[in-house]
Amino acid sequence: MTVKEVHQGLIRKEFSALELCRVYLARIKKENKKINAFLDVSEALALSQAKEIDTLISQKKETPFLAGVPCAIKDNILVEGISCTAGSKILENYVAPYDATVIKRLKDQGVVILGKTNLDEFAMGSSTENSAFGPSHNPHDLSRVPGGSSGGSAAAVASDECVYALGSDTGGSIRLPASFCGVVGLKPTYGAVSRYGLIAFASSLDQIGPITKTVEDAKVVFDVICGRDRLDSTSIEISSKIENKKSKVQIKNLKIGVPKEYFVKGINSEVEKVIKKAIKKYEEMGAEITEVRLPHTEYALPAYYIINPSEASANLARYDGVKYGFSAKDAADLMEIYLKSREQGFGDEVRRRIMLGTYALSAGYYEAYYLRAQKVRTLVKNDFEKVFQKVDVLLTPVSPFPPFKIGERIDDPLSMYLVDVYTVSINLIGVPALSMPVGKVGKLPVGLQIIGKHFEEEKILEIGKLYESY
Template identity: 55%
Template sequence: MDLHKMTLKEISEKLRNKEITALELTKKTLDKVKALESKVESFLSITEEIAIEKAKEVDEKIEKGEEISPLAGIPMGIKDNICTEGINTTCASKILQNFVPPYNATVIDRLYESGAVPIGKTNMDEFAMGSSTETSAFKKTKNPWDLNKVPGGSSGGSAAAVASGQVFYALGSDTGGSVRQPAALTGIVGLKPTYGRISRYGLIAFGSSLDQIGIFTRNVYDCALVLKEIAGKDEIDGTSSPEEVPDYTKFLDGNVNGLKIGVPKEYFEQGIDEDVKKAVLDGIQKLKELGAQVKEISLPHTKYAVATYYVIAPSEASSNLARFDGIRYGYRAEKFDSLDELYIKTRSEGFGEEVKRRIVIGTYALSAGYYDAYYKKALQVRTLIKQDFEKAFEDVDVIIAPTVPNVAFNIGEKNEDPLSMYMEDVCTIPANMAGVPAISIPCGLKNGLPIGMQIIGKHFDEGTVLKVAHAYENSVDFKNRIPNL
């Protein structure tokens, strides 16, 4: 059997039983990445030496009979906006193309403690701004199901690496849907946890009140394994929560009998592809057959979510990206006659068009005379969106909706229409606004391209979200399906 079609659990058992060594697995993975990279273009850098070193450490522990984590010795990918000590972290931007962090993000330290093997840093939309991984300054990642299609974004490199079987799991970041949307378009599992569930320390900031590190895997059980290893309070991240981290695999019993599912009518209205709508409704029906109760609900302020997001996120980006000025680190323009000219040239040459567009929008929204009209008003609407979810969760346990309004589109199709690209996140943005956990799982195909179903839960109730996702996954034949490349 192809090792790269196996689950994390199966591979971990093979390693523990000494049927394969971590070094052998890592070398086979590196060979697979090299064979597929020219087609898929998932990675910005390959960390071969570090991967081999980490694999050898795991093999030594196994030889000594030491207890190892379920993730030990298993190759994974890291989105290139998550800091890795001694490894380039570029955010897929010219302005950071030679930046090597002097420290690890907390999630990386935790994965290293678990014995994880980093294969490389994955491609992304520049500074996580985009929905197709086409705004990267370095390359355009392809969708493994159809190399003429986008993989989604901004974490498209991580999604494509997992979907194509190059790595067993990967980390991404989700500010407005950037884990769930590419997971849906590439036919894998993508989880955005509750805001504060996973430390953001070492995640290069885009929108600080919205950013959350997320997880890509090929099935729900694997997602639960990874979440358990990286979740929890971090003393150096003031926004991380002290909420206890359970063993999420214990929730995966297949039993959804009596569970209440809310179906928000606003997510099935105009703009959602009919085949996508049918696949998600069929998924809900399948859960009903498994014993869940289904109820139509309303999230009335959903229609304002995209407009609200594109005030709040660019405003926070405008502030966060002000640090990239050519003075302390990163790209610096070569010819300038004054400090102002240094700033202008560095930022004009270093940032791509989409990043500059959002900086300008955010700076305008925060400027004197417009702050109350735009940014403050957007924060008030955000509160209403959050309250919609709180009210809905008084009656239901989870909410189910489409992840994306359509299946993967052609590379280049929406580049000249930013508003059309922004609408790709219409179904995912509200969960970021409310800070609640949400997962995307595959629920069907249209023209050979995956369709995603989104399951949204209460704050810190990732267990129930995973439970529902796992029950559905086991009732259909889709998990661990790898496109033929």
């Protein structure tokens, strides 16, 4: 069901929030054995939240759009009193002491939280195979990955184990799993959504966003979670939001750019066909399609994979076996607590990135790696700024290929990094991007990426809706 369908069903009293909640909890019980989308099911919390909504409806009080709508939360976002593992052994027994700001905002609407979803450990990965608690499976083909790192959230939405979910996106972690699972995912503008209560990974890149069944639902959820928060000094009020609402997107005046560099060697020809067909549809609707150039595209990925581990290595220094989380029992002194807790608590990919980042930031290498990457980041940004003077949005694939087999890439870290080639630029420059299903290769879904200018979520969502209703 979609958010809209649930809302209408509830206010027309076709079903109660409690009944609906029970149906979803039963579905999770059945599906989770196959898909492993959920790490934790918060049954007691969900049922009590649903009961409250039924009381609200019976008292004929105003029912917010998201009230009573069952959702799932990526397990790196804090929900007070519920465990939050970030897919890591080091936080296996950690119970969140407070709500993330996005959770607070959802609770104000009367959210029903079904549980916490699987992810690559600390969101580091593109397949959810890096989870300490086993991989999630793609509902369209259980032998394949759901994408990552928000793979549990996307798989849960795709298998209707929840109506919508929250994910986080550092280099494609909402858009890739949305594409692989055939659902909608929005990576908002950097700063549009508060990161307070999101377990920090790479702080200049991380954003929380919705994963939903329709573009319309993505808009509903985004409108609730976005906005300035005094607990996140990088969050910004979207003043253009209201202006955007006034001016509906006119397809006839719409200029769409298609970057040449996103259709080069390496892209699966079937995926390319699906994407080209979707772009053609926009042309038929009356939009003007122009080929554009983003010449530094091939450098965005290596720059990203320097900046990301550098920030991660600093952020993950907090897991020390002293303040919270796993603490090694067999340590003789303080240094051993650090060494052993982090050795035993962190998985392979997390340790790899911590070491990469430490190396890139260490004396003698800082300029060659980190500073160089930041300068390349400027060049990538300049590319986009130039192109956005000529076009309103960009259309690209989300991934160069359809979902791959579980186990296919996990032993070669670099081959896993290459999965993110079409998504990382967006985080480096902080613009919003939508992933929307536009076709299939066999039974495997293919997502189209709609990239907008800073704070133009409204526009890319409107453009997504045009496709859905065409």
